[in-house]
Amino acid sequence: MSAAISRRSALKGAGVLGLSAISFGASAKPAPKAYHWNRSAEVLVAGGGCAGCMAALWAAKAGRKVLLVQATGFLGGSSAISSGWIRSVNTKWHKARGIKDTVEAYRDNILEYGNGTRDPEKALVIAKESATFVDFLQSIGVEFTNDEDRANGGPTLRVVKTKGAGASLMEHLAEKVSQTKSIEVQVATRITDVILDPAGKKVIGAVIQKDGGKPVYVKTSAVVLATGGFGRNQAIIEKYTNEWKKTGRIMDARDNGDGLKIASNLGAGTANLAIAMVCPTLHVESNTFYSSAPILNGGIIVNEKGRRFVNEYIIYTTTDREMLKQKKCWEIVSEPMHATVTQMIKNGHAKRCDTVEDLARVIGCQADGLKADIEEHNRITRTAPEKRHDRFGRTVYGKELTAPFYILHINPVMIETVGGFTVNARSEVTTLFGRPIARGLYGAGACAFGEHFGVGYRSGEAYVYAGVTGLVAGREAARVAA
Numbered sequence: 001m002s003a004a005i006s007r008r009s010a011l012k013g014a015g016v017l018g019l020s021a022i023s024f025g026a027s028a029k030p031a032p033k034a035y036h037w038n039r040s041a042e043v044l045v046a047g048g049g050c051a052g053c054m055a056a057l058w059a060a061k062a063g064r065k066v067l068l069v070q071a072t073g074f075l076g077g078s079s080a081i082s083s084g085w086i087r088s089v090n091t092k093w094h095k096a097r098g099i100k101d102t103v104e105a106y107r108d109n110i111l112e113y114g115n116g117t118r119d120p121e122k123a124l125v126i127a128k129e130s131a132t133f134v135d136f137l138q139s140i141g142v143e144f145t146n147d148e149d150r151a152n153g154g155p156t157l158r159v160v161k162t163k164g165a166g167a168s169l170m171e172h173l174a175e176k177v178s179q180t181k182s183i184e185v186q187v188a189t190r191i192t193d194v195i196l197d198p199a200g201k202k203v204i205g206a207v208i209q210k211d212g213g214k215p216v217y218v219k220t221s222a223v224v225l226a227t228g229g230f231g232r233n234q235a236i237i238e239k240y241t242n243e244w245k246k247t248g249r250i251m252d253a254r255d256n257g258d259g260l261k262i263a264s265n266l267g268a269g270t271a272n273l274a275i276a277m278v279c280p281t282l283h284v285e286s287n288t289f290y291s292s293a294p295i296l297n298g299g300i301i302v303n304e305k306g307r308r309f310v311n312e313y314i315i316y317t318t319t320d321r322e323m324l325k326q327k328k329c330w331e332i333v334s335e336p337m338h339a340t341v342t343q344m345i346k347n348g349h350a351k352r353c354d355t356v357e358d359l360a361r362v363i364g365c366q367a368d369g370l371k372a373d374i375e376e377h378n379r380i381t382r383t384a385p386e387k388r389h390d391r392f393g394r395t396v397y398g399k400e401l402t403a404p405f406y407i408l409h410i411n412p413v414m415i416e417t418v419g420g421f422t423v424n425a426r427s428e429v430t431t432l433f434g435r436p437i438a439r440g441l442y443g444a445g446a447c448a449f450g451e452h453f454g455v456g457y458r459s460g461e462a463y464v465y466a467g468v469t470g471l472v473a474g475r476e477a478a479r480v481a482a
């Protein structure tokens with residue numbers, strides 16, 4: 001069997017992209033003339049997080065034999081350390097609560113938050129298949145909490161929260177994958193390249209490598225890239241996401257941008273590489289990440305002077321940017337705000353303060369300004385929702401800050417890169433302008449975030465994106481597989 005990598009599609013892609021074409025350099029090596037295939041797979045899925053597991057399961061469900069390769073020694077990825085909030089509509093969970101919602105309303109909401117940057121066809125698929133994803137999770141034993149918290153993302157209750165967070169969700173998904181006979185899992189194995197036919201029109205194979213081993217040439221006509229983000233690749237971060245180059249990271253150890261490199265070297269478009277999902281709530285002393293839920297439900301952030309300085313509600317961008325300008329930041333919350341506070345107390349990370357003066361002593365500041373800020377915050381919380389507005393532009397409030405207060409020394413932390421290569425509504429990898437790169441090349445999850453997020457990311461959107469683009473990629477890959 002012989003074939004050659006064609007660079008035609010890469011060159012075409014680069015031509016279309018003009019100055020925004022990105023090369024990560026891996027394609028500089030000369031294309032070998034012939035391959036000796038070491039093995040074959042009907043569908044090859046790379047990456048064993050939520051997106052990759054869903055892709056593998058859906059391809060298997062469609063009757064295909066799947067090889068799933070995972071860089072680390074186990075399935076999970078960032079999906080397993082995630083909070084497991086999933087934005088969705090019309091799931092069994094929603095129906096059981098009598099929540100009336102429509103796919104179209106969710107689609108419109110996705111588009112509205114994208115500020116005109118998101119693909120309407122893809123947004124519709126995410127909205128429509130969100131229930132397929134969440135109901136499937138429920139069917140394999142994933143449980144969701146009864147937490148009906150509407151603070152994050154408007155008046156319609158769309159976010160379902162996984163009991164036991166991403167760890168529990170991925171345990172169930174990994175179990176399902178391992179029970180599925182037609183999926184073969186190879187851990188400690190990375191995808192390093194995708195091979196196209198000489199015309200550059202279709203996938204004919206891929207290269208995988210077990211840690212420290214020789215390259216293995218896999219004959220296949222369908223590849224799903226689901227290798228996660230690029231937050232662990234300092235060189236790419238410094239080049240494209242430079243603003244956050246010194247920010248701490250919590251994500252899968254192998255989020256090195258492998259899928260991004262492979263796809264862009266074949267001519268894929270990229271978008272939003274400069275943007276990252278940075279959360280304000282890493283407990284500094286213990287390096288523990290806590291959900292921002294207590295802040296969304298009424299908590300505040302103050303600086304070393306004990307003063308508020310930002311709208312805490314814009315948690316993924318502006319809040320963090322402003323935090324980087326302060327010498328030190330503190331989260332102040334009360335226990336009734338959210339179960340997360342109880343967890344912080346249990347872990348011994350949140351300090352109890354019975355008075356504002358105690359809070360000021362912990363911070364090392366004067367109490368007067370802090371007292372004024374807490375009083376103002378509580379006064380606005382008590383006013384009618386439509387009149388709530390403070391000098392930093394915060395309009396969403398939850399519960400009042402009441403004693404005993406709890407205080408936590410925090411820093412921003414990057415939990416995800418928001419950019420990636422572009423895919424269409426069928427999860428096919430495309431050029432920046434939407435032309436599929438090659439038959440049989442799919443992308444799903446964080447490596448394929450593409451145009452979808454930008455600055456409009458909200459909690460629960462990344463997980464549903466991973467699940468839905470995964471299942472769509474698996475289904476489509478099964479169709480073209482030979």
Ligand SMILES: Cc1cc2nc3c(=O)[nH]c(=O)nc-3n(C[C@H](O)[C@H](O)[C@H](O)COP(=O)(O)OP(=O)(O)OC[C@H]3O[C@@H](n4cnc5c(N)ncnc54)[C@H](O)[C@@H]3O)c2cc1C
Pocket residue numbers: 046047048049050051052069070071072075076077078079080081082083084085086087166189190191192226227228229250251252253254255256258259289415416444445446447459460461462463464466
């Ligand atoms: C702390 C934290 C909290 C979060 N909370 C939420 C939340 O509540 N709601 C939400 O919507 N989103 C949340 N997110 C984001 C969300 O979890 C991710 O966007 C999503 O899980 C990404 O899934 P994925 O399958 O694309 O990537 P991953 O789960 O990272 O999986 C990718 C896998 O690919 C593997 N890999 C890498 N390179 C290769 C290679 N070359 N070959 C083979 N395998 C490879 C990696 O080891 C990894 O296992 C959170 C993220 C973090 C870190």
